[in-house]
Amino acid sequence: MSTVNGKAEEPAGTSGRRAPTVADFTTGQEVRWCPGCGDHAILSTMRGLLPALGVPPENTVVVSGIGCSSRLPYYLDTYGIHSIHGRAPSFATGISINRPDLSVWVVTGDGDALAIGGNHLIHALRRNVNLKILLLNNEIYGLTKGQASPTSKVGTVGPSSPFGSLDNPFNPVALALGAGATFVARTIDSDRRHLTATLTAAAAHKGAALVEIRQGCPTFSAIPRQPNRAASQESPAEPDNPAAPEHGPIRLSPGLPIVFGANEQWGVIRDPSTGELGIGHGGDSRVVVHDPGTQNSTYAYGLARLAETSLAEPPIGVYRSVSQPSFDQLFQDRLATARPDGRGDLRTLLTGTDSWVVAG
Amino acid sequence: MPTEQLSERPEGARRLENVVIRFAGDSGDGMQLTGDRFGAQAAAIGNDVATLPNYPAEIRAPAGTVAGVSSYQLHIADHDIRTPGDQPDVLVAMNPAALKANVAELRPGGVIILDTDAFTVLGLEKAGYDVDPLTDGSLDAFQVHAVNLTGFAAAAVADHNLKRKDAARTKNMFALGLVSWMFSQPIEDTIAYLQKRFASKPDVQAANVSALRAGWIYGESTEAFANVYEVKPAPLPAGTYRHMKGNKAVAYGLVAAAHQAGMPLFLGAYPITPASEILHELSALASNDVRSFQAEDEIAAIGAAIGGSFAGMLGVTVTSGPGMALKAEALGLAVIMELPLVIVNVQRGGPSTGLPTKTEQSDLLQALYGRHGEAPLPVIAVRSAADGFDAAMEAARIALAYRTPVILLSDAYIANGSEPWRVPEVEELPFIGIDLATEPNAVDAEGNPVFLPYARDPVTLARPLAIPGTPGLTHRIGGLEKADLTGAVSYDPDNHDLMIRTRQSKIDNIDVPPLEVDDPSGPPGSGADVLVIGWGSTWGPIGEACREVRAQGMKVAQAHLRHIAPLPANVASVLSEYHTVLVPEMNLGQLAGHLRRETLIDTVGYNQTRGMPFRTAELASVITRVIQGIDSDTAPDAGTKPVGDVGARLAARSDSASAKPAAHTGTPTGTQHDATREAGR
Structure with a gap:
């Protein structure tokens, strides 16, 4: 348990305490999301995941901004702040860099993180602050009743865009990669196993981890509910088109070729002359073997952009996971270096080297 | 020449009680350093010192122009002084623009030392002189010493391998050496300073020391300077002293506060003039466990500071007006979450970017009221450079004891000004630590121990603080209204009303010391008829003005507010003891309006927003006029100019070909007092 969430800390359950359970992370607050909202699945995954990480509830802090997703801290029995719109990464940074003993999570949404809070998100990522950032992306403003968000597709009809939205959406994974994020992943609310595995990988990362969780909004229906993979295996006819939605999202697995389709007849291939990624046949010798540890983020970026031209929906999995010192570690190291013998003497500081004495 | 000989006081120095010296030059001439060193030298020999740096907002305004002039004024005295002085007695002008920008304020008969090297055709042209002021008789009223400062400095450093341009740059040290000799100041401290500052550049270090010494020797060996002066040490209470700048005093006060609270200090900040x-x-005090974080913007800066507070640090953010505007939403969050936080606003001229390097007191109402919702918080003000230390400690004390954000108002004049500061003994500093919650503080219906984050201390109404890492006390706080006691989200109307009144009540009942009145003629009610009340950096000018008025045989009382929210409990009763209450402010009447709202007492305002502190003579004349108005039984009137009549000023400007500054640049406002309003019509 010594490296859970990238924090070097004492093992959980020391001094005779029993290991934490789901109940330990569950508050009595009534959960207030629409029936069918992906947030329920994400909450339930978090409640199952946190005890398994071995960090006791009191050493876990969940910080959110404003929006449907940002209600999540109220339902987890940890320390938490439900802050103001878009600013969660800044509060979380102040907590995390000062307290290496804490596991700090940020829960945010597409409007919160990418519109009003875009600045804080990119700076938390480029600094590599030890935060686990869950970006719940339903491609719509839910709490304010259905306006287009920074991830809404062009043409999204909502109360503020009755004739369709005009602006290009952000690709959250591409944005995070552009900001220099050391861990970037994408998952979906409808696949509990994938969601759990992805969040577990994020928790183990030392530094900033951004996980985009694509989810449906049953009320404003920006993204349709993802077909469950188990169920979709029963689909009768395999479409003869790699961009057909029936394939479901490509699943990225480290060390394995990126192939998809019922018979793995499709694959992501790299053009050897240009290095560009595209879609080809699964048996092609140019099929890419997924490696999220590539230091150069160009590959991950190409993968992130693939869906915009060639696929029905973006691939899910860990796009990038590279090791760099976290800001927290550097911040603490500098403090330790500056005061090798403990806190400096206040009297010495106040008196300085340029004082003089007036005799009484 | 051996150093010791340079330390000796010149023979037969004439003793002065005080002197005001202004160093002026181009932004790149090093005038701020020169002035700062002269002040440090004066402080070290025991003078009382007050300083006023004044510089343009641009890093490098066009060289040689009036717009690019940077100056540093010092007042040194053998007695207790509070201001940098109204009029310089000595002006050091490093170029024609510096002369042009400053000569009008020089005392008639005053001394001008100027650098002839800069008085070229081009230099005069850049400064906007049609005729050379050295030849046209316009300086006849002054004692002019035209010295080739640059030339002498360059000659003095000729052996040091510097490029011609770098050699010329030592002229400020030559000037400092000369003026130091003139005022009998030893230069050893400055030599030591230069050795440290330029330790990595031996040539530059040696050249600056040479130029400094050469300036001193020049003074001693030429016949040009008939008089040498000396300002004796001021009688200060016994103790260890330092020459302290306002911004540094605030920084040290914050460090001391964290030390006395037993918590690490965490600063989240974004660069902004004049708070940077x-x-x-x-940022340089990591060795004292100061954690400093430069955020991506003003909002993130306060966000990180709040996060730090939640995590058990003493959270602090520092900014100026535009940054305060950006922090407003997060301030509201800190209010409702009831976390300790200190927000320092070093005020500058506004609105918007305004006058970034000039002083003003125009953010008071923003501090008091500038948040949405009912979001009360304490506001306290720094009154002088050295006072920054105590004020910062007091802000932290309140923030911790009451679990509230506190706004500490400073301003550009305090921030950059400096004065002697008595270094406190660490043992005499108050202990301001608080007990963090470690145990549940209640039981639920089933008898299980629970933690209620909004159960309050019955006296202070402060809520318990449990920081992450404390087992059994996990809880969530946030911007949504809290249920009383539990802190759970609550939309209950009665609860919201209760919580709003509780938060207000907590601030209203903060324990602040009573307002004290300084009046040698007697206590309120039996002394002066006129009380002058102010806040922040007007403390110095108001105090000096009151002394001047009293020296002329009149009675006047002075009171100064450290705490503006909540006000001391006795403010209304003190104010009501006076026939007239005069409120000078570097804004259009913000404290006056606040006092009226809180006490229903009308005051007479005297207001200016020129970006510079009040002058003593200006305030003394206003106070005198108000006193004489009472004696002649006419309506209280702070000024003779049309009161706040902008139309008249604009008309006057269009009447004359060249816009001249008004005789009384401060504008008495007619909004606070009926009689004054009449006078303004």
């Missing part, structure tokens, strides 16, 4: 220096000071 506090960020710089604190």
Whole structure:
């Protein structure tokens, strides 16, 4: 348990305490999301995941901004702040860099993180602050009743865009990669196993981890509910088109070729002359073997952009996971270096080297 | 020449009680350093010192122009002084523009030392002189010493391998050496300073020391300077002293507060003039467990500071007006979450970017009221450079004891000004630590121990603070209204009303010391008829003006507010003891309006927003006029100019070909007092 969430800390359950359970992370607050909202699945995954990480509830802090997703801290029995719109990464940074003993999570949404809070998100990522950032992306403003968000597709009809939205959406994974994020992943609310595995990988990362969780909004229906993979295996006819939605999202697995389709007849291939990624046949010798540890983020970026031209929906999995010192570690190291013998003497500081004495 | 000989006081120096010296030059001439060193030298020999740096907002305005002039004024005295002085007695002008920008304020008969090297055709042209002022008789009223400062400095450093341009740049040290000799100041401290500052550049270090010494020797060996002066030490209470700048004093006060609270100090800040220096000071103090974080913007800066507070640090953010505007939403969050936080606003001229390097007191109402919702918080003000230390400690004390954000108002004049500061003994500093919650503080219906984050201390109404890592006390706080006691989200109307009144009540009942009145003629009611009340950096000018008025045989009382929210409990009763209450402010009447709202007492305002502190003579004349108005039984009237009549000023401007500054640049406002309003019509 010594490296859970990238924090070097004492093992959980020391001094005779029993290991934490789901109940330990569950508050009595009534959960207030629409029936069918992906947030329920994400909450339930978090409640199952946190005890398994071995960090006791009191050493876990969940910080959110404003929006449907940002209600999540109220339902987890940890320390938490439900802050103001878009600013969660800044509060979380102040907590995390000062307290290496804490596991700090940020829960945010597409409007919160990418519109009003875009600045804080990119700076938390480029600094590599030890935060686990869950970006719940339903491609719509839910709490304010259905306006287009920074991830809404062009043409999204909502109360503020009755004739369709005009602006290009952000690709959250591409944005995070552009900001220099050391861990970037994408998952979906409808696949509990994938969601759990992805969040577990994020928790183990030392530094900033951004996980985009694509989810449906049953009320404003920006993204349709993802077909469950188990169920979709029963689909009768395999479409003869790699961009057909029936394939479901490509699943990225480290060390394995990126192939998809019922018979793995499709694959992501790299053009050897240009290095560009595209879609080809699964048996092609140019099929890419997924490696999220590539230091150069160009590959991950190409993968992130693939869906915009060639696929029905973006691939899910860990796009990038590279090791760099976290800001927290550097911040603490500098403090330790500056005061090798403990806190400096206040009297010495106040008196300085340029004082003089007036005799009484 | 051996150093010791340079330390000796010149023979037969004439003793002065006080002198005002202004160093002026181009932004690149090093005038701020020169003035700062002269002040440090004066402080070290025991003078009382007050300083006023004044510089343009641009890093390098066009060289040689009036717009690019940077100056540093010092007042040194053998007695207790509070201001940098109204009029310089000595002006050091490094170029024609510096002369042009400053000569009008020089005392008639005063001394001008100017650098002839800069008085070229081009230099005069850049400054806007049609005729050379050295030849047209316009300086006849002054004692002019035209010295080739640059030439002498370059000659003095000729052996040091510098490029011609770098050699010329030592002229400020030559000037400092000369003026130091003139005022009998030893230069050893400055030599030591230069050796440290330029330790990595031996040539530059040696050249600056040579130029400094050459300036002193020049004074001693030429016949040009008939008089040498000396300002004796001021009688200060016994103790250890330092020459202290306002921003540094605030930084040290914050460090001391964290020390006395037993908590690490965490600063989240974004660079902004004139507050950045506090960020710089604190960033260098990691060895004192100061954690400094430069955020991506003003909002993130306060966000990180709040996060730090939640995590058990003493959270601090420092900024100026535009940054305060950006922090407003997060301030509201800190209010409702009831977390300790200190927000330092070093005020500058506004609105918007305004006058970034000039002083003003125009953010008071923003501090008091500038948040949405009912979001009360304490506001306290720094009154002088050295006072920054105590004020910062007091802000932290309140923030911790009452679990509230506190706004500490400073301003550009305080931030950059400096004065002697008595270094406190660490043992005499108050202990301001608080007990963090470690145990549940209640039981639920089933008898299980629970933690209620909004159960309050019955006296202070402060809520318990449990920081992450404390087992059994996990809880969530946030911007949504809290249920009383539990802190759970609550939309209950009665609860919201209760919580709003509780938060207000907590601030209203903060324990602040009573307002004290300084009046040698007697206590309120039996002394003076006129009380002058102010806040912040007007403390110095008001105090000096009151002394001047009293020296002329009149009675006047002075009171100064450290705490503006909540006000001391006795403010209304003190104010009501006076026939007239005069409120000078570097804004259009913000404290006056606040006092009226809180006490229903009308005051007479005297207001200016020129970006510079009040002058003593200006305030003394206003106070005198108000006193004489009472004696002649006419309506209280602070000024003779049309009161706040902008139309008249605009008309006057269009009447004359060249816009001249008004005789009384401060504008008495007619909004606070009926009689004054009449006078303004």
